[in-house]
Amino acid sequence: MRKKKDGQNLPDFRKNPPKLDKKAYEKELKRLQAELVDLQQWVVETGARVVIVMEGRDAAGKGSAIKRITQYLNPRSARIEALPTPNSREKGQWYFQRYIEKLPTAGEIVIFDRSWYNRAGVERVMGFCTSQEYRRFLHQAPIFERLLVEDGIHLRKYWFSVSDEEQVERFEDRLSDPLRRWKLSPMDLQSITRWEDYSRAKDEMFIHTDIPSAPWYTVESEDKKRSRINVISHLLSTIPYEKIDRPLPEIPHRPDSESDYVRPPRDEFRYVPDVAAHLEEERIKKEEKAKKAKKLAKAAGNNSDKKKSSGGKGKKKSKK
Secondary structure, three states, X not given: OEEOOOOOEEOOOOOXXXXXXXXXXXHHHXXXXXXXXXXXXXXXXXXXXXXXEEEEOOOOOHHHHHHHHHOOOOOOOEEEXXXXXXXXXXXXXXXXXXXXXXXXXXXXXXXXXXXXXXXXXHHHHHOOOOHHHHHHHHHHHHHHXXXXXXXXXXXXXXEEEOXXXXXXXXXXXXXXXXXXXXXXXXXXXXXXXXXXXXXXHHHHHHHHHOEOOXXXXXXXXXXXXXXXXXXXXXXXXHOOOOOOOOOOOOOOOOOOOOOOOOOOOHHHOOOOOOOHHHHHHHHHHHHHHHHHHXXXXXXXXXXXXXXXXXXXXXXXXXOX
């Protein structure tokens, strides 16, 4: 239990948050996604630049949150950057260089699905960088981010927090799901045995890079639906966008054709097979089968009623 200043106990939902009502979640998500569309319109119209950094434990819910954020955005001016392991050329560059190339131009939103903070996390824990490179990063990251903010970029940094028990459960879910099994890498599994190492690295990262102009915001992510609502709501509340009212375009009436154009015969085109038609056939068969079964059941019920009524007529009433 948590305590308010007056000593009143409040339920602590951080560890085991109650499940959100599905309808309430979907309704609120749609409302927030509509606001995200308004935000993007403002970004495009004003030439603003937005950078969103998504970090956190493996399977903490970063990807699903990003998916909901971008679901209805125009991909021409909103993109996701998930950089792979640096190649030999990139290893010879200044560490931040390959991320600079992905920064937004005027009118763009860029979401980093993991970012330059790889050096403070996985590279530090797994020994992919030297101690000197790590210390240099912790010194340069705040300087780099101050430059971004000073140049007018709206920078938001989110850390998705999940417990070790919940992480293992999500790994097991991925392992049993062929559609999501690709998301489980050997590196993910090592994060289980190196949990405390990652915790220390995260704490050190916060100490050095949680600065006033680019603070870290922690997203409790034991419940993914709750975390999506919370992170989108927070993002919208921290960017001073305004709804851009634009008149709705009118759909013009297609004029009658005055030319002699005739569409070529259908057999001159190469169409993909209508595989979906089989799904419709299956549905029709099931409906017909259900109708027949219903008729048979009704007929059987009528026959039973007739037998009962005919049996009752043959009996004589007994006199008292």
